[in-house]
Amino acid sequence: MDLLAHLEAFVAIAEEGSFSxxxxxxxxxxxxxSRRIKTLEHHLGGTLFDRTRRRVDTTDLGVLLLPHxxxxxxxxxxxxxxxxxxxxxxxxxxGVPPDADPAGLARxxxxxxxxxxxxxxxxxxxxxxxHGLSDGSLAFAVLRVAPERASLRVALGLATAPxxxxxxRAVHLEDLRPRRGAVNPPAPILTxxxxxxxFAAERLAKAAAxxxxxxxxxxxxxxxxxxxxxxxxxxxxxLCTASFARRHALAWxxxxxxxxxxxxxxxxxxxxxxxxxxxxxxxxAPLVATALGVSPDPGxxxxxxxxxxxxxxxxxSG
Numbered sequence: 380m381d382l383l384a385h386l387e388a389f390v391a392i393a394e395e396g397s398f399s400x401x402x403x404x405x406x407x408x409x410x411x412x413s414r415r416i417k418t419l420e421h422h423l424g425g426t427l428f429d430r431t432r433r434r435v436d437t438t439d440l441g442v443l444l445l446p447h448x449x450x451x452x453x454x455x456x457x458x459x460x461x462x463x464x465x466x467x468x469x470x471x472x473x474g475v476p477p478d479a480d481p482a483g484l485a486r487x488x489x490x491x492x493x494x495x496x497x498x499x500x501x502x503x504x505x506x507x508x509x510h511g512l513s514d515g516s517l518a519f520a521v522l523r524v525a526p527e528r529a530s531l532r533v534a535l536g537l538a539t540a541p542x543x544x545x546x547x548r549a550v551h552l553e554d555l556r557p558r559r560g561a562v563n564p565p566a567p568i569l570t571x572x573x574x575x576x577x578f579a580a581e582r583l584a585k586a587a588a589x590x591x592x593x594x595x596x597x598x599x600x601x602x603x604x605x606x607x608x609x610x611x612x613x614x615x616x617x618l619c620t621a622s623f624a625r626r627h628a629l630a631w632x633x634x635x636x637x638x639x640x641x642x643x644x645x646x647x648x649x650x651x652x653x654x655x656x657x658x659x660x661x662x663x664a665p666l667v668a669t670a671l672g673v674s675p676d677p678g679x680x681x682x683x684x685x686x687x688x689x690x691x692x693x694x695x696s697g
Contacts, residue, residue: 383455385419386448388412389427393437393445470499473663474508474520475670476573477603478623483670490666498663505576512648519660521667522644523576529642533620533672537568538629540613549635552590565593566614569600574618574641583618583639622672643671 391401402409427441491498511517600606624631
């Protein structure tokens with residue numbers, strides 16, 4: 380029995396003095412209203428209305444119970460208002476890669492504020508983002524996936540010190556093989572945590588082996604700051620996105636192999652309301668895509684056509 384619906388029927392009839400008027404007020408059919416009152420009277424053990432006259436009168440039991448019924452409905456309305464306020468002011472945590480563009484993330488936060496949604500950006504590793512989405516600590520997360528099945532694809536390339544030469548053409552790993560007779564050791568290729576997820580690291584290692592690069596040529600950096608510092612000092616090269624290189628005044632050229640680029644999906648936490656939230660949060664995806672470095676510019680990064688017309692899809696996790 381839906382007690383609230385039955386109490387609403389009881390209060391409406393008592394205030395309107397008519398089953399038909401109460402039915403119009405509640406937007407229900409009159410027979411439905413009559414059944415609710417009969418069920419409520421059976422549940423309470425007494426008659427609530429005297430139906431022998433033209434006007435429906437409330438019985439003594441009904442008069443006694445009416446203020447209590449109003450109090451219950453009033454408390455429920457207050458509960459709904461509190462819940463709505465809490466939801467509108469709650470912070471929706473968004474997990475993003477540590478190298479996302481801060482200015483782009485600021486635009487995400489501002490756009491949320493304009494829509495009454497508080498976005499809390501959290502810079503996390505790929506594993507932490509996936510875990511946060513599954514345990515509910517994140518409302519949204521940018522997940523790493525293989526680029527060939529991603530809705531968002533961001534080109535990776537090699538960044539070098541700004542005075543080491545122009546960005547030039549796309550880089551083939553074969554071109555980085557050490558030359559015979561070279562005196563100086565080849566420049567190391569530094570990677571950051573975002574590109575050390577197992578499937579991405581394995582792809583890069585296999586591609587390097589096919590290209591004939593020696594073991595140890597590709598090595599993880601201790602931090603983003605250390606990676607940038609080592610690259611600026613030279614002769615190290617940094618595997619990163621074009622937008623990251625621009626922010627740190629590094630020269631950059633894309634990798635020629637698209638299978639080594641980044642693939643992303645923007646996902647929501649798995650909740651019963653997830654699909655509704657995905658529709659309401661459609662504004663979020665294109666802004667996050669921009670912060671990741673997704674761009675329709677040829678040779679820099681690519682994105683499926685839905686993102687170009689600002690309809691990048693939000694996937695519901697789970």
